[in-house]
Amino acid sequence: MNKRYEVKVWGKGDLSAFLTTLVSNKTKILSLAVDDGKASFRTDRSGLRNVRKFRRRYRLKVAISLLDKGLGPNWFFASPRFLIACLLPLVGSFFLWKVEVDTDRPEVAERIETKLQSSSIVPLKLLSTLPDEGEIRQMLMLEDPTLSWVRFRRVGTSLTVIPMLSPPANQNIAKKGPPSDLVARTGGVITRFELKSGERVGYVHQTVKKGDVLATGVLKQGDKTTIVGADGAVFADYWVEYSFSIPKLIDYRQQGEEIIHYSFQLPWKKEAGTENAEGETDGFWPLVKKERYIKEVGGSLELKKGMEKTVIIPLLKNKLLSEPSSKSIIKDEKILHVTFGSDKVSGTILFLMNDNIAVKRPISQGDEDNG
Numbered sequence: 001m002n003k004r005y006e007v008k009v010w011g012k013g014d015l016s017a018f019l020t021t022l023v024s025n026k027t028k029i030l031s032l033a034v035d036d037g038k039a040s041f042r043t044d045r046s047g048l049r050n051v052r053k054f055r056r057r058y059r060l061k062v063a064i065s066l067l068d069k070g071l072g073p074n075w076f077f078a079s080p081r082f083l084i085a086c087l088l089p090l091v092g093s094f095f096l097w098k099v100e101v102d103t104d105r106p107e108v109a110e111r112i113e114t115k116l117q118s119s120s121i122v123p124l125k126l127l128s129t130l131p132d133e134g135e136i137r138q139m140l141m142l143e144d145p146t147l148s149w150v151r152f153r154r155v156g157t158s159l160t161v162i163p164m165l166s167p168p169a170n171q172n173i174a175k176k177g178p179p180s181d182l183v184a185r186t187g188g189v190i191t192r193f194e195l196k197s198g199e200r201v202g203y204v205h206q207t208v209k210k211g212d213v214l215a216t217g218v219l220k221q222g223d224k225t226t227i228v229g230a231d232g233a234v235f236a237d238y239w240v241e242y243s244f245s246i247p248k249l250i251d252y253r254q255q256g257e258e259i260i261h262y263s264f265q266l267p268w269k270k271e272a273g274t275e276n277a278e279g280e281t282d283g284f285w286p287l288v289k290k291e292r293y294i295k296e297v298g299g300s301l302e303l304k305k306g307m308e309k310t311v312i313i314p315l316l317k318n319k320l321l322s323e324p325s326s327k328s329i330i331k332d333e334k335i336l337h338v339t340f341g342s343d344k345v346s347g348t349i350l351f352l353m354n355d356n357i358a359v360k361r362p363i364s365q366g367d368e369d370n371g
Contacts, residue, residue: 004030004067005048010038013059021054022047042067096125098158108146108163115140116161127157136161141329145235145354148321148329149314179229180360182215184208188238188357198230208236214358227363233356237331240353244316245346246303253298261291303345308338316349328355 009015015037022029027050032041043051048064055062099122101109116122119139121130131139137150140163151162182198187209190202198215202208217229303311317330331352338347 003045004042005044006040006042006065006067007048007051008038008040008063009051009055009060011060015039015058015060018054018058018060021058022050025050025054027051093157094127095123096121096127096130096157096159097123099123100158100160102153102160102162103165105165108165111144112140112161112163121159130159138331142331145327145329149318177360178362179217179227180231180362181213181217182230182232182234182358183361184210184212184214184234184236184357185359186210186238186357188236190214190234190236191354192235193232194235194356195230195232197228197232202234208357217363229363230360232358233327234358235327235354236357237352237354238357240351241336241348242316242320242351243346243348245344246312246315248303248341248343248345250301250303250315251298252301253296257294259294263291303340305340308335312338312345312347313349317351320351320353328353330354 009018015034019029019032019039027047028044029047030042032039051062051064099116101112101116103109103112116136119131119136121136130136133152136152140150140161141147146165147163149164151164153160153162182195187207190204190206190208192204193200193215195215198217199219201213201216208214214234215230215232217227217231219226219228301311313333313335317333320330321328331354333352334350336348336350338345
């Protein structure tokens, strides 16, 4: 019954004959009650037509009211609302609804959000069209020397980007030395200059060899020569051959989800002299205490064939990027060979690095005029 109606019947007519006629016409009558010449019952839409049809014949008065459609579960499961309630979560699960950057550096978050938007990694994007995590990581780390790695946490329809920043560069003031040129410590293709003093000799996209001058500390203007010394950084792309040997069974520990625990505390159980976070006695005792902690997850992982790109290369990247060269990034890698032994895994990987290749070489002043 999609709809139910409550019918009240009274009057000077023949109530008994009226009810008998309804029953003989197969009228659905529920919860019939007769009291002092008045009758009340429930019926459906078909029964309502019979009530209206026979009430005049028996000279009776009728009051009809529509009952709540929510009576019983059958109405909900038979209605279109049930189908919509099932379809909406199903359809919504195919889309990305939330994208956030988990970092305490606003400038880093802004840069990453801009790159994500430019790559159309935004809410309401189909999950099936999202790029692979490796592609997103490479896109974010490209030309951003502050990032050493990027982690991703995807829960349902939400994506959290967790940038891992390079360790801070050593800001100690370098010891003063003789004026120098900047030369290449290794070969590569120049990508950018960050000079504090001196003048460029090379240019962006130029291929240089080890020992080539990148920036000179000798400035010439007409017949006048001034030695100021070159200082700064010159970044270039270059390949590094990295040989490794690591245990086949690796023990690891990593941070899990942040857990917030709430506990109720009775105010009269406060201990005397309780101090707050600032070390002062707190006159107000909170009824609900909140504790936050990070759950650590640990375990062991056995390296097997097929894990070269998913496990071994990320481990080696993390080791390379944790070294003192804080501004280096890895753009690409090529596996030369990997051998799985009984207890060791060894091999050689080619990494395409982007790092500062400039080192100082003192200027041979000889008989030159210092200006």
